[in-house]
Amino acid sequence: MAVHICSIVPISKTVGANRIVPAVAIPHPLGDPAKTTEEEKTLRRALVEKALGAMKTKVEDQRVFEG
Amino acid sequence: MGNVLRVVHYLNQFFGQIGGEDKAGTKPLKRDGAIGPGALFQGIFGQEADIVGTVICGDNYFNEQAEAAKKAVLAMIEGYRPNLLLAGPAFNAGRYGIACGAICEAVVDRLRIPAVTGMFPENAGVELYRKSVYIVETKASSAGMRDAAPRMAALAMKLVRGEALGSPEEEGYLPRGIRRNVFNLERGATRAVDMLLQKMKGNAFVTEYPMPSFDRVDPVSAIENLDEVTLALITSGGIVPKGNPDHVESSSASKYGKYDIRGVERLSPDSYETAHGGYDPTYANEDPHRVLPLDVVRDLEREGSIGELYPYYYATVGNGTSVAKAKGFAEEIAKDLVRDGVKAVIISST
Numbered sequence: 009m010a011v012h013i014c015s016i017v018p019i020s021k022t023v024g025a026n027r028i029v030p031a032v033a034i035p036h037p038l039g040d041p042a043k044t045t046e047e048e049k050t051l052r053r054a055l056v057e058k059a060l061g062a063m064k065t066k067v068e069d070q071r072v073f074e075g
Numbered sequence: 076m077g078n079v080l081r082v083v084h085y086l087n088q089f090f091g092q093i094g095g096e097d098k099a100g101t102k103p104l105k106r107d108g109a110i111g112p113g114a115l116f117q118g119i120f121g122q123e124a125d126i127v128g129t130v131i132c133g134d135n136y137f138n139e140q141a142e143a144a145k146k147a148v149l150a151m152i153e154g155y156r157p158n159l160l161l162a163g164p165a166f167n168a169g170r171y172g173i174a175c176g177a178i179c180e181a182v183v184d185r186l187r188i189p190a191v192t193g194m195f196p197e198n199a200g201v202e203l204y205r206k207s208v209y210i211v212e213t214k215a216s217s218a219g220m221r222d223a224a225p226r227m228a229a230l231a232m233k234l235v236r237g238e239a240l241g242s243p244e245e246e247g248y249l250p251r252g253i254r255r256n257v258f259n260l261e262r263g264a265t266r267a268v269d270m271l272l273q274k275m276k277g278n279a280f281v282t283e284y285p286m287p288s289f290d291r292v293d294p295v296s297a298i299e300n301l302d303e304v305t306l307a308l309i310t311s312g313g314i315v316p317k318g319n320p321d322h323v324e325s326s327s328a329s330k331y332g333k334y335d336i337r338g339v340e341r342l343s344p345d346s347y348e349t350a351h352g353g354y355d356p357t358y359a360n361e362d363p364h365r366v367l368p369l370d371v372v373r374d375l376e377r378e379g380s381i382g383e384l385y386p387y388y389y390a391t392v393g394n395g396t397s398v399a400k401a402k403g404f405a406e407e408i409a410k411d412l413v414r415d416g417v418k419a420v421i422i423s424s425t
Contacts, residue, residue, distance in 0.1 A: 009295050009298055009418060009419050009420065010309075010419075010420040010422055011419075011420070011421055011422070012422045012423075012424065013368075013421060013422070013423045013424070014422075014424035015424065015425055016424070019424075020424070022289060023289050023398070023401075024289050024290060024291050024292065025422075026292070026293075026294035026295075027294070031423070031424075034354050034425050035354045035355045035356070035357070035358045035359065035365075035425065036358040036359065036365040036366070037312065037365070037366060037423055037424065037425055038364065038365050038366060038367075038368045038423060039358065039362060039364060039365030039366075041358050041361070041365075045362075048362075048365075049364075049371065052364060052365075052368050052370070052371050053371040053374070053375075055368070056368050056371050056372060056375065056421065057375075057380075059421050060301055060375070060380065060381070063297065063298045063301060063419055064297050064299070064301060065297055066296065066297045067294045067297075068294065069294070070294075071294075
């Protein structure tokens with residue numbers, strides 16, 4: 009089981025990932041230099057938790073875990 | 076013989092009339108003149124070319140002793156001082172196709188003469204050798220021999236005479252991935268719009284740049300017990316130990332790295348960096364967690380949300396890296412992970 013956390017969702021869809029979590033931005037998919045270190049870590053944790061949530065979720069077809 | 080071209084034909088044990096699967100271990104041997112399908116080729120060549128010899132090798136022997144077999148076959152071919160090599164056709168026979176591809180590639184490379192083989196597009200030899208070898212498209216079985224032989228012969232004669240080749244479609248060989256500049260009467264924008272209009276009308280159109288084919292896998296079922304599962308991290312964002320010890324290329328990566336993270340709690344910017352070209356590396360180099368979330372995964376491991384983090388992470392660079400390469404990396408990495416009982420993977424991409 010793999011979850012793809014990625015900045016360019018259309019590419020992930022094209023290559024066939026089934027569980028996709030959209031990331032922040034190309035040069036910092038799991039961070040945001042505009043935030044404080046602490047806020048960044050919170051943001052990163054939320055994305056990783058969303059990925060773990062995707063693993064626990066049944067999917068029939070490719071699914072993007074938004075929002 | 077004058078100007079009559081000298082041709083050598085490579086066959087497997089079956090078409091070489093040595094025997095069936097029980098003779099697949101046959102070592103390379105040669106026979107003067109044409110054998111089996113060689114007679115058909117000789118008929119097509121007529122007075123222009125002469126099949127002076129046939130080199131035969133068992134499919135198992137060739138694939139199990141690849142280097143020794145290739146060397147012996149090459150020496151036998153060279154002994155006939157040919158102007159041209161024909162191999163097969165191998166249709167959809169995988170071992171035979173791989174042998175034909177390997178021999179053609181070696182002959183072109185070492186003997187500097189043209190070589191032509193024939194295969195069904197799904198033959199494993201096509202994927203391996205299509206870029207270096209002229210492979211005429213054939214049907215899946217030897218029922219396609221009479222259809223394949225004239226096209227193989229025609230292409231071979233063009234090559235040996237140094238005549239300009241048309242596109243793969245025109246000449247009947249499988250595309251080798253070579254781009255050639257040509258002048259077109261219509262500019263690109265016009266051609267693209269024409270294509271779009273045809274598509275919208277539901278009419279047939281021919282793309283000028285076929286997309287690679289991507290495979291699909293059915294989604295696996297949900298994981299219930301993540302707290303008991305070993306999770307691994309993979310990234311295409313190029314996070315490597317400082318100094319990039321495996322020299323993962325900044326674009327069009329030909330490799331990936333596997334890095335030991337036992338006891339590593341954080342990715343310090345003093346010890347890790349990104350090897351990825353194509354995006355501004357400033358943010359990833361300031362804090363590699365922005366690409367590879369090791370810090371929070373360690374926290375989640377400590378808190379018991381996941382069983383444990385796999386002691387290695389894998390990294391490559393996704394910048395211009397071909398789908399075929401990436402697929403190869405994935406196959407190797409997946410083997411590791413399956414062997415070590417990893418059930419969950421987070422892949423992060425820039």
